[in-house]
Amino acid sequence: MALPIVAVVGRPNVGKSTFVNRIAEADEAIVHEMRGVTRDRSYHEADWNGVHFTLVDTGGIEMGTEDAFQGSIRAQAFAATREADVIVFLVDGKTGINADDEEVARILRKSDKPIMLAVNKMDTPNSVDEMWEFYQLGLGDPWPLSSMHGNGTGDLLDALVDELKQLPEQDEDEPEQTINVAIIGRPNAGKSSLANCLIENDRSIVSDVAGTTRDAVDTTIEHEGRFYTIVDTAGLRRKSQIDEDVEYYGFVRAMRAIDRADVALLVIDASIGLTDQDQRVAGFAAERGCAMVIVLNKWDLIDGPDAKAEIREKIADRMTFVGYAPVISIQAITGKRVNRIWDAVDTAYANFSQGISTSKLNTWLQGIRDFGHTISQGKKILKIKYVTQTAVKPPQFTFFANHPEIVDDNYERYLENRLRDSFDLTGTPIKLKFKRKD
Ligand code: GDP
Ligand code: GDP
Secondary structure: OOOOEEEEEOOOOOOHHHHHHHHHHHOOOOOOEEEOOOOOOEEEEEEEOOEEEEEEEOOOOOOOOHHHHHHHHHHHHHHHHHHOOEEEEEEEOOOOOOHHHHHHHHHHHOOOOOEEEEEEOOOOOOOHHHHHHHHHHOOOOOEEOOOOOOOOHHHHHHHHHHHHHHOOOOOOOOOOOEEEEEEEEOOOOOHHHHHHHHHHOOOEEEEEEEOOOOOOEEEEEEEOOEEEEEEOOOOOOOOOOHHHHHHHOOHHHHHHHHHHOOEEEEEEEOOOOOOHHHHHHHHHHHHOOOEEEEEEEOHHHOOHHHHHHHHHHHHHHHOHHHOOOOEEEOEOOOOEOOOHHHHHHHHHHHHHOOOOOHHHHHHHHHHHHHHOOOOEEOOEEOOEEEEEEEEOOOOEEEEEEOOHHHOOHHHHHHHHHHHHHHOOOOOOOOEEEEEEOO
16 A cells, blocks of 8 residues: 655745654654655655655745745645645744745645644744744644754654544545535434435436445435535435334434534424434534534425424524524425525535634624623633634634633633624534633
8 A cells, every 4th residue: 555645845944854854864764765756846755653654845846936936835735735645834933924834824724634733943842822823824733843953843743643543544436525414313304315316316426435334335426516425325225124214324323424424414304393312413413513404304294384484493492502504494205495405515514614814813803802792700801812713624713812711601602603793604513712822
């Protein structure tokens, strides 16, 4: 099997070559160095604690005019997101972040690849405080290190190797970018009927791929140029026995599908109405950070506008914890209105994987401060200094504040609601984190 590829990206002079040489030296692990297929990269074989990988140093890209320079940084980042299994993004801890770093981060954030943000040139043991500006790149926790002296590189390599161990087995037949969709709900709600609609209505089935669990089968389909993988659809097209269904669609099964999904389609039987089990499954999907679309099926069995309004109200009342999920009524058995699900899934997925810029977030935060609603505990008055997005799928926002420990559920909900008022977060849960910054 080909070795996993670790790409090192970053603007010139942040220390990429030094870093690559250090890693190679750390274990005397360079087996050979060869000029890559493209002129501007060098490939090294390396290993750490027995895990072997190919390290790609993009440092040699030649610089031209200002524009070419910009272009090559972008090209480097794009190439890394295409080719690499894990990306190490190196920035300069001495000079801090500049516009090129932000541009690279923007590109990297859109990729599905694991990204490790390494802050180089931290030659002396540094405080967490010096790290906080790097959170604004929206790539999670930064790793401080010194490629020159070696501090911190071991920790980074440990984490890197953990990422490599988690890489899924390569499947060459699988299309690259696909939205994983889990269809969940009680037995008899109409999940199979819906899956059949989505899969069969003159859409090309790309593949049935055996999933990670032994008996799960995923179906990848193409719709208007995008790929969707309906996870865990074993037996959906072959109508099975009722009792088999009950077992098959058991809670555990749904949980497993949710774990692999980007978007959960929660199918509710409108003729029965909302049940405890629906609420439980929805709660689980929310907890796992899945985006969600609520599908009210068997809409044909509901008579008149009053009854319809009543069902929708009940859902609004009892499903406030997934209040972000759009509710779509359909008739899976005839396929009526099923088409609207694609748009809802696309929107939910776009919001689920979006990155909101730090400047927009801080403009928003200024509005919150101007409005003046804050909380206090004794002499402590909460002051939020700064907010930045620190993860996608689902979006996670980290707030830096003077007293993060006094933030309670109410205030967190307040912030979440204000975020939802200002940004399109339809369909996706969000996570808020609070860290100290004096
Ligand atoms: P590249 O262009 O990104 O490949 O950067 P280089 O590896 O060529 O390093 C650029 C400059 O930064 C060189 O002068 C290095 O000696 C210096 N440098 C690299 N890593 C460190 C470090 O950890 N600490 C300090 N102080 N300087 C470093
Ligand atoms: P699953 O157990 O969730 O996969 O549910 P199925 O797709 O097997 O559907 C259960 C039953 O509901 C079947 O008898 C379907 O024909 C019926 N059904 C599914 N969708 C609809 C619908 O939109 N309207 C009506 N009236 N019946 C439906």
